[in-house]
Every structure is written in C-alpha cells, then in structure tokens.
Amino acid sequence: MDRGKYNIKAVAALVGLNPTTIRAWERRYQVLDPDRSESGHRIYSDNDVAKLRWIVDKQKEGLSVSKAIQLYEMPVNRAEVPHDYGVELRDQLFQALTNFEERHAHDIMNKAFSMFSFDKVIQDIVGPLLHEIGVKWESGEITIAHEHFATAFLRARLSTLSLQMPINPFLPRIVCVCAPEEEHELGLLFFTLYLRQSGFDVIFLGSGIPVQDLVTVTHQLQPKAVILSCTLSDHLPLLDEALARLMSDFPDLEIGLGGYAVDQLPERYGPHLLGADDQSWKSWLSRLTPTTGV
Incomplete structure (x- = not known):
C-alpha cells in the first residue's frame, strides 16, 4: 500500500502547483483522495505526487485539466518510479x-x-x-x-x-540510559523518540552512568521500566552488574536491553531483548501495558 507521507506544501513544491490549486482540483475533479494525519491535515503519497506531475505535464502539452484527468484514468501505460x-x-x-x-x-x-x-x-x-x-x-x-x-x-x-509530543497519562514512565561507561547513544536516542511518539513518559539519560548512580536515580524516578543500551562488548561486565543490581533492588521493574553487543547474545539476555524492529518493540512494550496495549 502506498502510504501518505507528504504534506500539501511539499506536494506543491514537488509538482509546481500552489496548495490552493491542489485543493481546488480535489474538490472539482476528485483527482486525489489523500489520507489525513491525526490532526486532520492532508497527507499525500508518492502515487499522488506522480499523478499530479503527469497531469501538470499534460497541461503543458495543451490539454485541459479535465481532459488530462480523463486521459489519466484510461488503461494506458504510465509507468513511473516516483522519486x-x-x-x-x-x-x-x-x-x-x-x-x-x-x-x-x-x-x-x-x-x-x-x-x-x-x-x-x-x-x-x-x-x-x-x-x-x-x-x-x-x-x-x-x-x-x-x-x-x-x-x-x-x-x-x-x-x-x-x-x-503529548504524554499519554495512562502509559508508564520509562528510563532510557546506556550501559555504564557506554557512550554510543544513537540507537537509544531513536528508541527514545519511538517511545515518546507512542505517548510514554520517557527520561533519557544518554551516556552510561555508574551502577550506584543508576540505582539512585531509579529509586527517585520510580519508573515502570529501564532500557539499557550496550554497543561495545567491553561494557558487558558492567551491564551485567547493573542488571543484577536493578533486578535485586527493584523486583517489579521491567528491564529492556538493546544494542549491538547484547543482540549478539540472545541466549544470555533473551527475555530482556527489545528486538530491532517495530513489531518486536511493540511486543516487548505490551508487557508494560497489559490492559491497553501500546
């Protein structure tokens, strides 16, 4: 399915029309039926852009808009790979x-x-x-x-x-931090944004902090889950220490692990692994919201 991804300003720039013209064509000719964002704004797909470009090109060749649209609907080959x-x-x-x-x-x-x-x-x-x-x-x-x-x-x-991004008051708090001494934040940063898009109350701590500091902060924040990211295998011993302390001090705490180093050891970290795609993340996060889901 060709998903909507462009707002009307982007489409106008890409096809050489102004937004008013695009909206007028939609009303008059039903040329497009764009998706709508959660806020109600039009969201157009690559196919929508390709269709408008084709019609604009036919206009330049001398056809009227209505005739160009009529021609577009005919079963002819208009193969075009949208950019x-x-x-x-x-x-x-x-x-x-x-x-x-x-x-x-x-x-x-x-x-x-x-x-x-x-x-x-x-x-x-x-x-x-x-x-x-x-x-x-x-x-x-x-x-x-x-x-x-x-x-x-x-x-x-x-x-x-x-x-x-609005916080969903029915979703729990999550702390995101790198393993102790780990400084590579990129993957954790993206996962944090994913959580915030989903409405979670996220505290992003970034680079790894000492184990005792992590325990202290967890006592203060009382999160439902702590997410730890570890990219380099050299930091696994300290990650294991942090994992053991958190599990001991906070028996009800959910702990998620991500990053290259832990992903290579599924037999060791299996229950805690977040996975690497949207479906895996949703599956892991469902344990935080057993009644409502994510």
Whole structure:
C-alpha cells in the first residue's frame, strides 16, 4: 500500500502547483483522495505526487485539466518510479553531518520538516540515518568524532521535538540510559523518540552512568521500566552488574536491553531483548501495558 507521507506544501513544491490549486482540483475533479494525519491535515503519497506531475505535464502539452484527468484514468501505460525526496534529504543530511556542517544540517532538517509529515521525517529520514551512521562507525568508514557530532546534533533537534509530543497519562514512565561507561547513544536516542511518539513518559539519560548512580536515580524516578543500551562488548561486565543490581533492588521493574553487543547474545539476555524492529518493540512494550496495549 502506498502510504501518505507528504504534506500539501511539499506536494506543491514537488509538482509546481500552489496548495490552493491542489485543493481546488480535489474538490472539482476528485483527482486525489489523500489520507489525513491525526490532526486532520492532508497527507499525500508518492502515487499522488506522480499523478499530479503527469497531469501538470499534460497541461503543458495543451490539454485541459479535465481532459488530462480523463486521459489519466484510461488503461494506458504510465509507468513511473516516483522519486522519494526523503532519501535525497537523508543523503544530504549524512554528508552535512560527516563534514561537520552544523548550519547546513539545520537547514536540511528545517526543509524536511517543512515538506514532510513528522512520521515521514522520523521513520524515513532520521531512523535510517541513525542506522547508517552506526554501521559506518562500526565498519571504520567514519570516526568516533563523526558519530559524536551527529549524535549531539540529532539529540538537540529531537529533544526539542519530543517536548511537543503529548504524554499519554495512562502509559508508564520509562528510563532510557546506556550501559555504564557506554557512550554510543544513537540507537537509544531513536528508541527514545519511538517511545515518546507512542505517548510514554520517557527520561533519557544518554551516556552510561555508574551502577550506584543508576540505582539512585531509579529509586527517585520510580519508573515502570529501564532500557539499557550496550554497543561495545567491553561494557558487558558492567551491564551485567547493573542488571543484577536493578533486578535485586527493584523486583517489579521491567528491564529492556538493546544494542549491538547484547543482540549478539540472545541466549544470555533473551527475555530482556527489545528486538530491532517495530513489531518486536511493540511486543516487548505490551508487557508494560497489559490492559491497553501500546
């Protein structure tokens, strides 16, 4: 199914029409039937963009709008691979971040949010970008300096956005933190945003803190769950220590684990593993909300 991802401003820019014209065509010709966001705004798909482009091109050839639409509905071959501008912006953002061009990176993010829906930016631009940065760091294609710069930039932008996300009062509090001495926050940052999108009250602590400090903070915050992320296997001993302390001091606490190091040891951390996709996350989180789900 071709999902909606572009707001009307983005579509207008992509096809060379103004929003008023697009809305008029929808009313007069029923040319499109866009999805609606939760707030009621029109959300258009790649197929919608391709259709409008085709009609605009026929207009330039001299056809009326009504005739172009009529021709479009005929069973002729109009095969066209729609261009996903989100991929293009994601590539531009990766280049800006790995070149340490902070101002340019902000401009690209501003453009993405002005053109696309929030879900589109997070799921198709930010999420894959975080993954790409992590993979390239692990393979040695970029340095730890690049990863830290990208993390700091995205954390600042996403923290601002997360403040705009409403908290569902029926969902519990979750603390997200790296394993002690672990500094790689990218995966945890994205999972935190996923939780906030779902309405959870999330406390993001970022880089790992000493075990005793984690215990102290958990006493203070009284969360329903603590999520620990561990990327480097060197930090597994301290992760195990933190896991043992939390399980001992907070027997009712749900503890989730993610990150490359723990994902390689499913037999060791199985019940705590979050998984790596939306379905796995929902399944794990369902244990926090047994009556309502996520």
